[in-house]
Amino acid sequence: MxxxxxxxxxxxxxxxxxxxxxxxxxxxxxxxxxxxxxxxxxxxxxxxxxxxxxLVELHTDNLERHLRPRPSAHWPHKPAIVAHDAELAGCGITTVFDAIRVGSIQGKGGVGWSRYARDLADEVLAMRSSGALKISHHLHLRAEICSDSLIDELDQFGPEDRVGIVSIMDHTPGQRQFADIGQYETYMKGKHGLSDDIFAEHVATRQALGARVRDIHEQAAVEAAQRFGAVLVSHDDTTVDHVIRSAGHGIALAEFPTTQEAARACHQNGIAVMMGAPNLIRGGSHSGNVAAGDLARAGLLDVISSDYVPSALLYSAVRLGEIWGDMARAMATVTTAPAKAAGLFDRxxxxxxxxxxxxxxxxxxxxxxxxxxxxxxxxxx
CATH class of the missing domain: 2.30.40.10 (Urease, subunit C, domain 1)
Structure with missing residues (x-):
């Protein structure tokens, strides 16, 4: 008791x-x-x-980091989930939407993505049901529309899985988060050690794939979110056209818009803006995109996510409190606002x-x- x-x-x-x-x-x-x-x-x-x-965390790559602590090292799922859960609890996160990618792709140089979503979701749901986890876990399916298998993988989920969030991801090189190919080249070569030839082939292959499947897969993600009863969110909106497209889908939350133009358009279209805590703390984006602090000062920031550093979430709220001179307003970006955005009204x-x-x-x-x-x-x- x-x-x-x-x-x-x-x-x-x-x-x-x-x-x-x-x-x-x-x-x-x-x-x-x-x-x-x-x-x-x-x-x-x-x-x-x-x-x-x-704290309420809507988008974190932390579980995937525990599953693959090194590019070539894969960790057993159950202990990875337990470690992830304990780490978040120790950072003050009491509700998390575990981001799980749906959509696989073949690639050279260790940059392909294999299928794993259904099996991992089953393990998370089973551990949640058994009471093995410290905090409240929910599913966030990251629908990678530049992929080979998105529709088939989405079809493996249904309303019974109680998926909380579906995000529309498009990591095609040359647009959105990776609009600057030079920044993307630095990131990919640093992470995967790609040669010039392999990198050039990777970019060309991904761009061709995105052009072929983007519209079909985007619509599939929208329909899947409706089928699941999940909140649909956008990711890396860069232009006003991107935001208008998101608004047309009924999206009410934008993850990590990459420009102030897009963030402003989000607010004009009734879409809340979420930015990453590491961006706020470091003073800028590692991809060369808009700084979260600039959006905060412009009144264009509503929700903070820890993104890839769980301990950054609480610290970012404190830093935001210093920027705004209002701790209650700042704490709302990591508590009240994300809970409301995810449709959780009991916390x-x-x-x-x-x-x-x-x-x-x-x-x-x-x-x-x-x-x-x-x-x-x-x-x-």
Whole structure:
């Protein structure tokens, strides 16, 4: 049975502001919130630490990093999932949409993608059902439209899988994230050690494939999301035309638009903008695209994702709080806003009746130091 816990004398980050007070949770649910610094008998004295909702992560490559810690090293799935889960819990993430690629492709130089989505999803779902995982896991299918097998792989999933998100990905060289071929060449040669000839062949092959299947596969991804009952999101929108196309599909969240022009068009079309925490912390994109900090200052940033560094999510919210001068607004980008975007209305804010997904942390020279993490009332870190 879950115990009753009171966190007292805390700086509570509430919807719209901060309050010195205490909260109580029982049975995995927040049951009471009160103002003041009183510490009732048996309560945990937080000594002014911040208490916020647990972080909600919509797009992370972290599971794939555990599955393939080196380009040629493949790790057993179950221990990889366990390690991924524990790492996220230790970073304050209490809800995650595990990004799993659908769409395989043949390629030279170790840059092909093999099928793995259905088997991995089965393992994640089984471990979730058995209670083996610390935090709340959901499926995010990354539909790579520049691939050979997307439609067949999507057909392996159905409404019973409760897929939460389907994102439309197009990593064809020469457009979107990789519009700058020079940047793409540096990235691919650095990661895979490709020769000039293999790189040139890779680019030509991918561009031809994208031209042949892009429209068919994009429509297949849209229809699959509708069939699953999943949230459909765009990825790497670069131009106004990209955004208008996304809006036509009913997309309400854009992952990592690559230009300020695209981000502004997203807001004009009622589409929320998500950017990567590493981009914000490093001060720019590793691909040479728009800086998340510039979008934040322009009022064009709504959601933050850890992308490829789980520990960056909480730190990015703190940094964003410094940019905006508003910690509650900043924390909403990693709690309330992503929960709402994913259609999860039982978490993402501190309020009575909400899930007891909670963090306690303090700041040291602007760096968050986690003291405790609860997922649905259970202490997980």
């Amino acid at each position: 879950l115990e009753t816990v009171t966190l007292a004398n805390a700086c509570l980050i509430l919807p719209g502001g901060e309050m010195r007070g205490r909260l109580t949770f029982e049975g995995g649910e927040i049951t009471d919130i009160a103002e003041g610094d009183m510490v009732p008998p048996g309560a945990i004295d937080c000594d002014g630490d911040l208490v916020t909702p647990g 993402g804010q501190i309020a009575e009746g909400m899930r007891a997904d909670l963090l306690r942390f303090r700041l040291s020279d602007g760096v968050p130091l986690l003291q405790a993490v609860w997922s649905e009332g259970q202490r997980v870190a």
